[in-house]
Amino acid sequence: MNVKELVTLIDGTLLNPSANLMREIRGGCGADLMSDVLASIQPEAVLLTGLCNPQVVRTAQMADVAAIILVRGKVPARETLELAEKEHIALISSPFGMFALCGKLYQAGLPSLERSVNSPACD
Amino acid sequence: MNLQQIIDALELTPLTEAKEFSAFEPSCGYAADLLSCVMSGAARHSIWVTLQAHGNIIAVASLLDLSAIIITEGASPEDATITKANEEGVILLSTKKTTFEIAGKLWELGIRCKSSLE
Amino acid sequence: MSPVSESQKKPMTDQDAENITRTEELAYELKVEEVMTKDLKTLAPDATMQDALEAFREERISGAPVVAKGKLVGLISMEDLIRCLRLNDLAASISDYMTTNPQSIRSKDPVVEALKQFAATHYGRFPVLDEHDSLVGIITKGDLTRGILAALQHDYHEEEVRRYRASHLFEDIESDRSSLILRYNIKKGDFVLGGAASSKIKRALLRLGATPQIARRAGIAVYEAEMNLIIHTTNGGVIRAEIEPHQIAINAYDDGPGIEDVDLAMRPGFSTADDDVRELGFGAGMGLVNIQRCVDSMRLESIIGKGTNLKMKIFLPNQEVMGEGFGQNKES
Numbered sequence: 001m002n003v004k005e006l007v008t009l010i011d012g013t014l015l016n017p018s019a020n021l022m023r024e025i026r027g028g029c030g031a032d033l034m035s036d037v038l039a040s041i042q043p044e045a046v047l048l049t050g051l052c053n054p055q056v057v058r059t060a061q062m063a064d065v066a067a068i069i070l071v072r073g074k075v076p077a078r079e080t081l082e083l084a085e086k087e088h089i090a091l092i093s094s095p096f097g098m099f100a101l102c103g104k105l106y107q108a109g110l111p112s113l114e115r116s117v118n119s120p121a122c123d
Numbered sequence: 124m125n126l127q128q129i130i131d132a133l134e135l136t137p138l139t140e141a142k143e144f145s146a147f148e149p150s151c152g153y154a155a156d157l158l159s160c161v162m163s164g165a166a167r168h169s170i171w172v173t174l175q176a177h178g179n180i181i182a183v184a185s186l187l188d189l190s191a192i193i194i195t196e197g198a199s200p201e202d203a204t205i206t207k208a209n210e211e212g213v214i215l216l217s218t219k220k221t222t223f224e225i226a227g228k229l230w231e232l233g234i235r236c237k238s239s240l241e
Numbered sequence: 242m243s244p245v246s247e248s249q250k251k252p253m254t255d256q257d258a259e260n261i262t263r264t265e266e267l268a269y270e271l272k273v274e275e276v277m278t279k280d281l282k283t284l285a286p287d288a289t290m291q292d293a294l295e296a297f298r299e300e301r302i303s304g305a306p307v308v309a310k311g312k313l314v315g316l317i318s319m320e321d322l323i324r325c326l327r328l329n330d331l332a333a334s335i336s337d338y339m340t341t342n343p344q345s346i347r348s349k350d351p352v353v354e355a356l357k358q359f360a361a362t363h364y365g366r367f368p369v370l371d372e373h374d375s376l377v378g379i380i381t382k383g384d385l386t387r388g389i390l391a392a393l394q395h396d397y398h399e400e401e402v403r404r405y406r407a408s409h410l411f412e413d414i415e416s417d418r419s420s421l422i423l424r425y426n427i428k429k430g431d432f433v434l435g436g437a438a439s440s441k442i443k444r445a446l447l448r449l450g451a452t453p454q455i456a457r458r459a460g461i462a463v464y465e466a467e468m469n470l471i472i473h474t475t476n477g478g479v480i481r482a483e484i485e486p487h488q489i490a491i492n493a494y495d496d497g498p499g500i501e502d503v504d505l506a507m508r509p510g511f512s513t514a515d516d517d518v519r520e521l522g523f524g525a526g527m528g529l530v531n532i533q534r535c536v537d538s539m540r541l542e543s544i545i546g547k548g549t550n551l552k553m554k555i556f557l558p559n560q561e562v563m564g565e566g567f568g569q570n571k572e573s
Contacts, residue, residue, distance in 0.1 A: 017269045030223045032156035034468075035527035036174055038461045039534065040196065040221070043453075048223070050160045051522045055468075058436030062443065062460040064453070072164065079433050087440075088266070097164065098154040099172065099226050100236045106227020114196070114221040159520055175525075176510060198510070 001025050001110065003067050003090045006046060009108060010069065010101060012092040015081055019090035025066045027113030028105045030098050034059045041065065045113035048101050052076040057083040057091070065089065071098045124148070124232055126191060129170070130216065133228055135193060138200065138215040139208045147214070149190040151237040154226045158183050165189060166237045172225050176200040178207065185211040195222045267392050273355055274348035276388025277369045277378035283308040284317060286336035290325045293317050293335055306368045306376055307339050313368050313376045315339035345370050348377050352388065355380055408450035411486045411563060420485040421449070427470040427493075429477040432521060438480050439464035442491075449484060449563050455555065459489055462535040462553055465528040466493035469551075472518055474498070478548075486562045489555045491536075499545040507533075507541070 004021040007014055014021075029041045030048040034055055037047060043064035049056055050071050057080055060068050067090035070076060074093060076084075084091040094101060106112075126147035130137065137144075149170035155161050156175050161183055165171055168190045173180065176198040184192050191214035194200065200208075200215065208215050218225060282300045284293055286307050296305060297319065304318035314336075321338040325331060345368045346355055358367060359382055369378040411419055423445060425438035443460035447453070463480060470478040470493055478495030500506050507529050514524025533539050536553040543549040557563060 018266050021265065028223045029221065030154055030226060031174060032160070032522050033174065033525040033527070034522040035465065035525045035531055036156075036196070038465065039527055039531045043457070049522075050155050050157055053521055054433055055435055055522060058440065058464065061440055062436070062457070062464045064457055072160075097236050098222075099152040100230070102154055102223045102226030103152075103230020103236075106223065107230060112221045112224040112227070114223065157520055157522070158516075177519075177525075179516075 001108065003092075006067060006069075006105075007092055010092070010094040010096060010104060012069065012094040015076065015091045015093055016085040016089075018085050018088050019067070020088060021090075023066050023090065025110065027111040028102065029112065029114045030102050031114075037065075038063055040114040042113045042115060046105070046110070048098055048105075050074065050098060052080055054079045054083045056080065057087060057089055060089050061087050067092060069094050069101060071096065071101060124234065126170075126214070129229070129232065129234075132232060133193075133218065133220075133225060135216040135218050138194070138205055138217050139213065142214065144214075147190050149234065152226060152229045152234045153189075153236065154222055156222075162187070169237075170229070170234065172222050172229070174198050174222055176204065178204045180204075181207045181211055181213050184208075184213045190214065191216055193218060193225055195220060195225055267389050267396075268353040268356060269351050271352040271388060271392055272348065273346055273350050273352060273369055273380055274378065275392075276352060276384050277348070277380040278384055279378045281306065281376070281379060283376070284335055285309060286314055286334065286339070288335050289331065290322065290333050290335060290338060291331040293322055294326075294331065297322065304366050304379075306343075306379060307335055308376055311375060313343070313345065313370065313374075315341045316343035316366075316368060318365070343368060346380065347372070352385060355385060359385075404448050404450075407445075407448040408563075410449065418485070420483050423482045423484070425480045427467055427477050427480060429471065429474050431471055431477075435468055435471045436464055439467050442480075442482050445482075446484070446489070446563075451489075451557075451563055452561050455489075455557065455561060458535040459491070459555055462532045462555075463491055463493075465532050466491070466551055466553070468523055469493065469528055470495055472514055472523060474549075484563065487557050489557070491553045491555075492550060493553075494548060494550040496548040497546060499547055500541070500543040500549055501545060503541050503543055 003023050006025055025046045026044040029045045031037050032050050037059050041063050044066045046067045047060055047065045048069045052070055052074050056068055070093045073095045125145045127144040150168040151166055153165040153169040154172040156173050158179055165187055167188050170190050172193045174195045176194050180192055193216045195218055197219040282296055282305050284305050284307050286309050306313055307315035307317055317335050317339040325338050348369050348371045366379055366381045368376055369380055371377045439460055442463050443456050446456040446459055474495040475497040481492045483490045505511055509530045510526040512524045512526035518524040537556045538554045540552045
C-alpha cells in the first residue's frame with residue numbers, strides 16, 4: 001500500500017504537500033508514547049498516534065517512519081506541520097480513532113511493524 | 124462477544140484475580156496511551172488497549188467504568204498497580220502482541236468503536 | 242571522478258527512485274516565474290497579421306501575447322494565423338483574429354497550478370501576469386518540463402556533491418587519527434526544538450557515508466538523550482558527537498540536578514517525569530533502556546548536585562566504516 005492509497009482508505013486529509021505519495025508502507029504501529037515507538041517500530045511503517053506535537057515528526061524521522069496518521073481529526077500545531085513539510089514525511093489527519101484505524105488497516109492486510117521490546121538490537 | 128471469548132480468541136493472560144469473564148460484554152473498543160485522550164474519548168464499558176502499565180491507568184478505568192484493560196507488548200505493571208486493580212474491580216489482561224495487532228484482531232471479531240466521531 | 246559521471250554508470254538505485262518522485266514535490270515548490278519564458282515577443286493589436294507571420298518566422302515561436310499600453314489584451318497563435326492565411330487576409334489587424342480575454346496564470350503561483358490549467362484546457366501556452374496584472378512572461382508545456390528537469394538536476398547534484406565531499410573527508414585529510422566533533426547546546430524545556438540536534442547528527446552520519454542502519458541507531462539513541470536533557474536538567478546540557486571512521490562516540494552531559502539512583506533509572510518503566518511530560522508522549526521510563534539497545538557501549542555517570550554524563554559508543558564493523566573507500570584501503 002502506498003501513501004496515496006492509505007489516505008483514501010482512512011478518509012484522510014494529507015496535511016503537507018511535500019509528502020511523497022508513492023512511498024510504500026509495509027505495516028502499522030499505533031502508540032502515543034514516543035519512546036515505545038523508538039524502541040519497537042521497524043522502518044517503513046505508518047504511525048498512528050493521538051499526539052500532535054513536533055516530537056511525533058522527529059520520532060518518525062529518527063525511526064524511518066513512512067507516514068504519520070493523526071487520529072480523531074486532530075489538527076497539529078503549526079511547528080509540527082512545518083517540520084513534516086521540511087522533512088518530507090507524510091502527515092495525514094483521519095476522522096477515525098486509533099482503535100478503528102488499527103482495525104481498518106489490519107483488515108486491509110497491513111501487519112504490525114513493531115517488534116517485542118525484548119529483542120536485542122534496535123534496527 | 125463476551126470477555127471470555129475475547130480472552131480465548133486473542134490468547135490474553137489475566138493479571139488480576141479470576142472472575143466470571145463471560146458475564147462481561149464490552150460495548151466497544153478504544154486504543155490510546157494518553158490518559159487525557161482516554162478520559163475524553165472512551166465510552167462506558169469499553170475495552171481499552173494500551174501499552175501503558177503505569178498506576179494511573181487503574182484510576183482512569185475505574186472512573187470511566189471500563190470493562191477491561193489490555194496491556195500490550197508484554198509491559199508489566201507493578202504489584203501495587205495489580206493490587207489496586209483488584210480493589211477497584213478493574214480487569215487487567217496482558218499480551219505480548221502490539222496495540223496495532225490487538226486492535227486489529229478485536230476489529231476482526233466485530234468489536235467496534237463508539238465515540239462522538241464514529 | 243566526478244560524482245555525476247559515476248552516478249550515470251550505475252543502474253537505478255533507491256536514490257534515483259527518490260528523485261523521480263521529487264518531481265511531484267517540485268511542482269509545489271517551484272513558482273511559475275522561475276520556469277516561464279521572460280524574454281517575450283509581444284505584438285500590438287493594431288499590427289497586421291503579416292507582422293504576426295514575420296514575428297513567428299523570425300522568433301521561431303508559435304504564439305505571442307497581444308499587449309496594448311502594457312496590459313494584456315489577447316493572445317495570437319499559429320492556429321489563428323493559419324485561419325487567416327486560408328482566407329488570404331494577411332492585411333487584417335491582429336485584433337480581428339486574436340483570442341480575447343485569454344486565460345492567464347499568476348507569476349507567484351506554484352507550477353502545479355500551470356499543470357492543472359494545461360490538463361483542464363487544450364491551450365498550449367498561458368500568459369503570466371504579476372500582482373499588478375502586468376504581463377511578465379509566458380509559459381508553455383516545454384517551459385514546465387525544462388524548468389522541473391533543471392531544478393531536479395540541481396537538487397540531485399547538490400546533495401550528491403555534499404555526500405561525496407563529506408564521505409571523502411576522512412581520506413582527504415591525513416593524520417594518525419582523525420575525528421570530527423559536533424557539538425549542540427540543548428535548552429531546558431524546549432519541546433518544540435527537541436530533536437533538532439539528533440536530526441542533524443543523523444543527517445551528518447548519512448552524508449559521511451554511514452549505512453542507514455547505523456544512522457538510525459545513532460539517531461534514536463541521541464534523540465532519547467536529547468529529550469532527557471530537555472525534560473530532566475536544571476539548565477539544559479550539551480550533546481557532543483565525535484565521529485571517526487571506525488566508531489561514533491556521543492556524550493550527553495549537563496550540570497544538574499543529577500540522578501539519585503542510577504540503577505533504578507536504568508530499570509524499564511521507571512521514570513521521574515511528571516504527568517505533563519507523559520501527556521507529551523515521553524517519560525514512560527523507556528529512554529535509557531532504548532539507548533542501551535541502540536548503542537554498543539553505554540555508561541551513565543551522575544553526581545547529585547553536580548550533573549550527569551551519559552557516554553554512548555557505536556562501533557562500526559570493518560565493512561561499514563565511515564567514509565567512501567576507507568574500508569577498502571584498510572583491508573588492502
